[in-house]
Amino acid sequence: MNALRVLASRLLGLFRKRRLDQALDAELRAHLQLLTDENIRRGMNPEEALFKARRELGGVEQIKETYRDQQSLPLVESLAQDLRYAIRMVRRNPGFTAVAVLTLALGIGANAAVFSLVDAVLLRPLPYRDPDRLLLLSETLPKQGQDELGVSAAEYFDYRDTNQVFSEVAAYQSAGFNLTGGATPLRVNAASLSASAFPLLGVNPILGRTFSEDENRAGAAGVVLLSSALWKNHYGADQHIVGKVIQLDEKPYTVIGVMPAWFKFPFDGSPISESADLWVPESFSQDRLKDRTNEFGVGFIGRLKPGFTTGQAQADVEGIAANFMRQYPESYPGTVRVAPRVFELSMHSVAKVRPLIFLLQGSVLCVLLIACANVASLLLVKAGHRQKEMAVRSAIGADNARLLRQCFVESFLLSILGGVAGIFLAALLLAGAQRFGPADLPQLQDLSLDARAFGFTFVLCMLTAMLFGMGPAWRMSRVSPLAGMKESAQIAGMRGSQRLQNALSVTEIAIALVLLIGGGLLVQSFRRLLEVPMGFRSDGAVIVRSLFDRVRYSDPLKREAVQKEILLRLRALPGISEVAAASHLPLSDIRQIGFRPEFAAADDYHWAENSLISPGYFAAMGTPLLHGRDFSENDGRNAPSVAIVNETLARTYYSGRVPVGERFYWGDRGIFTIIGVAADVHISALDADPPPMIYNSMFQVESGASDRCAFILRLINSGESAAQEIFPAVRQRIWSLDQDLPLYGETTLNALVSASVAQRRFTMLLMVGFAAISLLLAVIGLFGVVSYVVAQRSRELAIRMALGADRTRVGWMILRQAAALGSAGCGIGLGLFVLTSPLFAANLYHVHRFDPLTMSAMPALLLAVVILAAYVPARRATRVDPLVALRYE
């Protein structure tokens, strides 16, 4: 209470300073007068009386000083004074200020932008109850090199019922539905979830309720939970949606609730375009429970019991897997040995982007370091000019701490200005990244500069100011009044500062080299990636997807007839050269089947990618058929089962000989004869090697994937606009046969390719940008240092020349020094790169992280630029006129 009152009156004192000063002055004058009067009354003469009075009162200036300290907040006041002074400095040197602020803005802005990405993707906890205790469980097939399959339905129940470590568990799977009943059929992403998932995650619907245990049973009436987005966009945020019935794959589902907008499970790490539109209860059919290893893909999430660790959970699930493999040996023969692994949910959802994010954050920190070194260098040069000023201040009584503080206040002012400019730059960068960035970087679209980013930027400003202000402040505050005031002491006095500047310059060059090499490696990677033969011709091919769901097309023959008719009608479109259909397309779909070569042991199963295709698929895709023949009209349902395999499969399982005529088993479907070998095609991504692949005829084989059908049309005219113009005609042709067929995923093969390299392109562009900025900053820094040296030494150079030194030799001397700094920087930079190279390695493709070309070209480039930057001041050194330079001082 009292302290507050004192503070208030002191704060008030800050603003009434002049009035209070005058009042005190009057008061003291009155006191002195009264004392003098008294002394005169005692019989002293006026002069003596005044003298004695003054002595009794004490030093008036000291009193005023203590009084002032008492009357307001001295610290704030002197800080305000420093700040005023700093602002004056900043305004009086607009060129210096502009360069320093811009440099800092680049560094801070890039960091703020990347931080908002790091924050959104890595730092923010998932929006669930105790997210740290949530584990995912997935199996691998180590002997077949299969990664993260999920678990099978039967295994899910084993894990659920016999584990000792989870307090709650739930199963989930991704799914897709046709939402019909509206104007046009809609394809929606969905997930099926156990009823237990909601209490496990601690999530409540914003409308209605979640699933009950009864609804989890197979055969229960269909219920569905809508996503907030679907509810708003498709149902106009209808408050009475609960209880209404919607049609999914032609079956009725009752809406029982709406989930909050942030609920994305199980697609937490996925971009918005792939998050679920709705959720249905997870129920396993008897079919899926029958065979333990025929189909995996069930997600398993569990909440750790209190007191248990991830390690204990891992041990527990391994025990369970060992048990059921022992109990059902017939399901786990030979290569079918599963190995379960637990992952922390929070880590797992971002595992793929983590290396990229670390790389970006590391790179922008490097840019900031270079910016700091640059500004420090600038300040050092200024410190040289300000030595006299500091000497004067110190001579009239400023102590070291006060001088230090003055320097730091100036640094803080600069970095705050840089930070404000940086925030604007960051906003620009983010807008750019969202516009041009890859769609598959999770949460990129949700990014915004929020309070946390502002806080981070502020802290960064403070740290930055400390970092770049430290050296110059130390130099300036240590000035001795005597030496500082002597004009000619400058050359000797600044030698230490010169060393500091050289060190800064070498640091900048070293860090810039790391970024240059990193950028170079990513560019190399990207080039290699684009040179990779894709296995198909991406120009001039368009795709339209559809789904022939089993309710409306329960008869495969009817479906086949419609599909064939559609293919016929599409081929009749003008400008079309080839038409085909396939269940799964490269770079967008994945489907694997188990197969066993005829000659292999009965339990020697392997996995291959699979797609069901129509005759003419290879022609439409532009994939060369290397041996044998394509499917034909004759490979019907009653004809012998045939297949086409790719080169990788032929190489891997038939040791490279042409396997046409060889046979293999596909599960319990019997034996298939290989009739052709097609060129390899990249399936999951361009940077993943082509896997073994088996093609089957969609008009011969009936499988779980038979309802999927993508139509591929190759255009005679391969322009992008021609591709876009064809879609309405394609839709119209297909709907003329069945107007309830959902059509979606209209795209071109080119778009698929560029989407699959989007993230790499984005990383590469960012890194090249960072490397360019750092190169620029380092060169500016070096240019400044060399110019300064030349200016400082102009007298010495003049004397040398006056004594007959060759002008060109003087120039060479300067260049040699720059080259020495550059080489030192490159040497250290190479060392730094070796230390940090693991960060890059994870983002490279078919380029070694110590790629000799990049490792030698980049230092050469940097050295060349450094010498170029030193050329201008070196030339100036040779032009020094001895007469002018010597007269200057």
Next chain:
Amino acid sequence: MTPPRGEVLQGTLDLIVLKTLDAMGPLHGYGIAQRIQQVSEDLLKLNQGTLYPALLRLEQRGWISSKWGVSDNNRKAKYYSLTRSGRKQLTSEAESWERMAAVIARLLGAEGV
């Protein structure tokens, strides 16, 4: 040895000023200084100027208030007077001072025996 013309103890100046104002009513700075010297019979060496920061401090705490007025010999002067909370403060500080003094006295006495 130096005669006992002691420095004013840190913190005691506040108490002395409050007590003076309590005894004398509103006074200007000069008057307070004169009064202190008079009462202490010049035993206390008071640098008169140090009174002003102390007065400011007391005023900031709300224990005294000030008002410009005219002195006996017609000079403009700032008059300080005790406030209600100042009076309370004086009582409590005087009490604690006396307690302290008693303790010190007893301690010194015990030592002497």
